[in-house]
Amino acid sequence: MIANLSDFAYIVAIALFILSLRWLSSPATARRGVLAGEIGAALALITTFFNPELVQFKWIIVALIVGAGIGVPLGMVQMTAVPQRTAVSHAFGALAAAVIGIAEYYLRAPAIDKFEMTEIALEVIIGSLSFTGSLIAAGKLQELLPQRPIVYRGQNYVSLSVLGAAIVLAIVMVFHPGYTALFPLVVLISLGFGVLLVTPIGGADMPTVISLLNSYVGFTAALLGFVLNSKVLVVAGALDGASGFILSVIMCKAMNRSFTNVMFGAFGQLQVAAAGKQEERSVRSATPEEAAAILEAANYVMVVPGYGMAVAQAQHRVREFYDVLTKRGVTVKFAIHPVAGRMPGHMNVLLAEADIPYDKLLDLDEANSDLPQVDVALIIGANDVTNPAARDSPGSPIYGMPIIDVDKARTVMVIKRSMSPGFAGIDNELYYLDKTLMLFGDAKNFVGNIVRELTGSGAH
Amino acid sequence: MPPGFISNLYVFVLAGFVGFEVIRRVSPLLHTPLMALTNALDAIVVVAAIIIAGRPGTKLSAALGAVAVAAAFSNMVGGFLITDRMLRMFKLSGRKDQ
Numbered sequence: 001m002i003a004n005l006s007d008f009a010y011i012v013a014i015a016l017f018i019l020s021l022r023w024l025s026s027p028a029t030a031r032r033g034v035l036a037g038e039i040g041a042a043l044a045l046i047t048t049f050f051n052p053e054l055v056q057f058k059w060i061i062v063a064l065i066v067g068a069g070i071g072v073p074l075g076m077v078q079m080t081a082v083p084q085r086t087a088v089s090h091a092f093g094a095l096a097a098a099v100i101g102i103a104e105y106y107l108r109a110p111a112i113d114k115f116e117m118t119e120i121a122l123e124v125i126i127g128s129l130s131f132t133g134s135l136i137a138a139g140k141l142q143e144l145l146p147q148r149p150i151v152y153r154g155q156n157y158v159s160l161s162v163l164g165a166a167i168v169l170a171i172v173m174v175f176h177p178g179y180t181a182l183f184p185l186v187v188l189i190s191l192g193f194g195v196l197l198v199t200p201i202g203g204a205d206m207p208t209v210i211s212l213l214n215s216y217v218g219f220t221a222a223l224l225g226f227v228l229n230s231k232v233l234v235v236a237g238a239l240d241g242a243s244g245f246i247l248s249v250i251m252c253k254a255m256n257r258s259f260t261n262v263m264f265g266a267f268g269q270l271q272v273a274a275a276g277k278q279e280e281r282s283v284r285s286a287t288p289e290e291a292a293a294i295l296e297a298a299n300y301v302m303v304v305p306g307y308g309m310a311v312a313q314a315q316h317r318v319r320e321f322y323d324v325l326t327k328r329g330v331t332v333k334f335a336i337h338p339v340a341g342r343m344p345g346h347m348n349v350l351l352a353e354a355d356i357p358y359d360k361l362l363d364l365d366e367a368n369s370d371l372p373q374v375d376v377a378l379i380i381g382a383n384d385v386t387n388p389a390a391r392d393s394p395g396s397p398i399y400g401m402p403i404i405d406v407d408k409a410r411t412v413m414v415i416k417r418s419m420s421p422g423f424a425g426i427d428n429e430l431y432y433l434d435k436t437l438m439l440f441g442d443a444k445n446f447v448g449n450i451v452r453e454l455t456g457s458g459a460h
Numbered sequence: 461m462p463p464g465f466i467s468n469l470y471v472f473v474l475a476g477f478v479g480f481e482v483i484r485r486v487s488p489l490l491h492t493p494l495m496a497l498t499n500a501l502d503a504i505v506v507v508a509a510i511i512i513a514g515r516p517g518t519k520l521s522a523a524l525g526a527v528a529v530a531a532a533f534s535n536m537v538g539g540f541l542i543t544d545r546m547l548r549m550f551k552l553s554g555r556k557d558q
Contacts, residue, residue, distance in 0.1 A: 075541025
């Protein structure tokens with residue numbers, strides 16, 4: 001009866017989880033979604049305490065307190081640190097699932113049939129590699145590890161052989177589940193593979209990697225549900241896995257990478273020979289005064305923020321910029337490329353934190369349909385996502401990547417420290433157009449100076 | 461094949477489709493909160509961890525269970541917390557609610 005009761009509570013929890021995601025479809029209902037999720041989780045948690053199998057509670061309580069002690073600070077991080085926080089939470093999710101799989105193996109061994117052993121081995125392999133992979137991703141995002149891709153000759157062969165070794169050992173274990181000494185080896189090799197999988201990947205690819213790890217972690221939980229015959233885990237894992245999967249596909253499309261390319265971890269940085277003809281070409285540059293004068297006369301200004309804006313901590317200056325122009329009757333909107341931040345949707349969160357209303361944040365398609373009417377497109381800390389070469393020159397390494405068509409605007413302004421190329425090491429034709437003004441300097445200072453000019457001239 | 465495998469497979473496939481349809485509708489605006497929220501929901505593995513940690517087993521299973529409880533619960537607490545913090549920041553331009 002108690003067991004039925006907990007099943008009933010789990011079903012209610014699952015329904016609430018689905019509603020929770022359903023309500024996330026719009027910012028207006030999204031917070032209700034969080035509440036639904038919290039109620040579902042609390043319900044499941046409380047009922048579990050009445051499970052008659054439980055004989056000791058001391059360590060559970062201690063672990064819950066420790067978990068809350070880690071979780072609260074992780075829930076309070078700065079918005080710029082959300083990508084690494086997310087990677088850390090992927091790591092914890094993977095750790096929890098992998099460790100339960102390991103415990104389950106030792107509880108059952110050697111009386112495990114081939115089918116169960118396959119499930120357990122698969123679950124533990126994916127969980128372990130997602131754990132270390134997520135830790136490496138977090139380390140890169142936190143800049144504890146080099147952001148640059150770390151590549152060496154024959155890398156893919158080494159990585160795949162390591163994965164192969166884990167799989168071979170797992171297969172041996174399927175036929176001889178009693179070889180308990182072999183199991184830690186499977187775990188260790190999988191942990192190693194996670195490191196090898198993510199280490200070669202550069203910072204610019206992090207949105208894809210994070211999404212992919214998200215889906216791995218989800219599917220690990222679902223697999224654990226199969227192992228434990230627990231439908232609540234199967235559903236929660238499937239939802240999480242589906243979400244990560246969808247986001248991975250969106251990120252792949254936004255970077256014009258094939259899905260198989262990403263699935264098999266072969267996503268090292270394109271090794272571009274940046275040795276193009278280095279002819280001296282002239283660009284037009286402008287001072288804050290000149291930029292302000294043009295902006296003042298505009299009707300519609302579109303800001304294109306990139307991760308460089310967040311690095312320069314310029315969000316709040318950008319908000320002032322938005323305010324002063326809006327007050328003067330200028331329409332100001334923001335064009336957000338899907339890979340503008342370090343994880344899907346990151347840029348929207350950074351701008352929302354700076355109090356920019358979300359109805360002013362346009363996605364790629366919305367922005368591109370507006371751009372022909374835009375008077376000034378102001379690019380702050382973005383590069384490759386505005387490069388017309390992605391659209392026009394089939395020879396370019398980023399050819400085919402969807403871009404924000406800033407060159408359709410009447411005037412383009414680019415805030416940039418220097419003429420150095422972007423992440424992909426590709427020159428940007430945009431900078432040499434007649435309609436383009438280069439605003440050289442630090443993003444935060446430059447936007448601040450423009451704001452000062454605009455406020456000053458408005459005071460007469 | 462263990463009992464329950466087929467019914468679990470049904471559940472998995474159906475949940476996958478439901479997830480796909482529901483998540484497809486989430487605005488790109490909210491993709492970061494989406495990932496934080498699904499992380500928190502995924503932390504429901506804490507219920508399995510509690511059972512492993514608390515039921516009669518070996519010292520090893522109890523210890524591993526406790527590690528899993530801590531790891532999963534930190535995701536649950538942290539995930540809901542940060543999702544709500546992020547969502548609170550999304551405002552429409554009409555409103556002046558300072």
